[in-house]
Amino acid sequence: MSLLVVGSVAFDSVETPFGHRPEVLGGSATYFSTAASLFGPVRLVAVVGDDFPEQHVAFLAERGVDVSGLSRRPGRTFRWKGRYDFDLNNAHTLETHLNVFAEFDPVLPEAYRDSKFVFLANIDPDLQRSVLDQVKSPRLVACDTMNFWITSKRESLLKTLKRVDLLFVNDAEARQLAGEHNIVQAARRILTLGPRALVVKRGEYGALFFSGDQVFAASAYPLSALFDPTGAGDSFAGGFMGYLARTGKVDAGVMRRAIVLGGVVASFTVEQFSLDRLRTLTSAEIQARYAEFQQLSRFDDLELDLFAPGR
Ligand code: AMP
Secondary structure, three states: OOEEEEOOOEEEEEEEOOEEEEEEEEOHHHHHHHHHOOOOOEEEEEEEEOOOOHHHHHHHHHOOEEEEEEEEEOOOOOEEEEEEOOOOOOEEEEEEEOHHHHHOOOOOOHHHOOOOEEEEOOOOHHHHHHHHHHOOOOOEEEEEOOHHHHHHOHHHHHHHHOOOOEEEEEHHHHHHHHOOOOHHHHHHHHHOOOOOEEEEEOHHHOEEEEEOOEEEEEOOOOOOOOOOOOOHHHHHHHHHHHHHHHHOOOOHHHHHHHHHHHHHHHHHHOOOOOOHHHHHOOHHHHHHHHHHHHHHOOOOOOOHHHOOOOO
């Protein structure tokens, strides 16, 4: 089924303890659509400036990303500069230059309006709702957000959440949004704000999925080589939503496999800088790591004769 993403396409300058890459291809919608295109076609809505090389557009198009919703405006493309210390779970934003993104007004091409699966990447919640106003009858709407919107546009974000089925946040954002430290309590509170389901991303500790009274915990892949965490969240969402759109289903079993696949794709993203690892990633590699994930958390029933008599 059709999958739509609206978000940023960017040049990132990234510093990690393992190296520095200036002005590489990045952006939430770029990571999402590159990851989701491993499973099927993706419709992209974003804006770039006149400095954005045609080769990056061609890269996305060759992967089956529909770029008819990627508009080019006079000016410079959005730029983000970030640094990660040895605690690779936290990005420190050094610079954000919105450039043409400041005037971003997502207009969906007519052919996108019947999209069934929709991912609203981390953008102004007003714009997220304007996208939803243009989609006819989506099957599942998911969204991402960040601390900036939670504090500066809380009321608008709450309005968006009322129209969303699934929210992706990291643990700090979940706590901040709910005003609650305990993650389980925070999740329960967030589920009263609109979304039917919630994914809490916990970096190297994996992800938690909450829906109604159900909780599913997926571990992260124990990587021995991690170079650049940028895009982990968006490629997690891309793997997750790409798989959902591919199956066309949203039942509990599909959701669980989607969580694991999101983790699998994100684990590859962080092995190299920018989108470099995703460029070469194959379905065989995804399947092999998925099987490793299954082994990682598999354990047998308990032998009941282990208990002391009478206990
Ligand atoms: P993540 O998956 O959370 O690591 O997202 C990383 C991507 O988000 C980077 O490639 C950035 O270009 C992009 N990004 C960072 N800040 C913003 C922002 N304020 N609005 C939109 N995109 C952003």
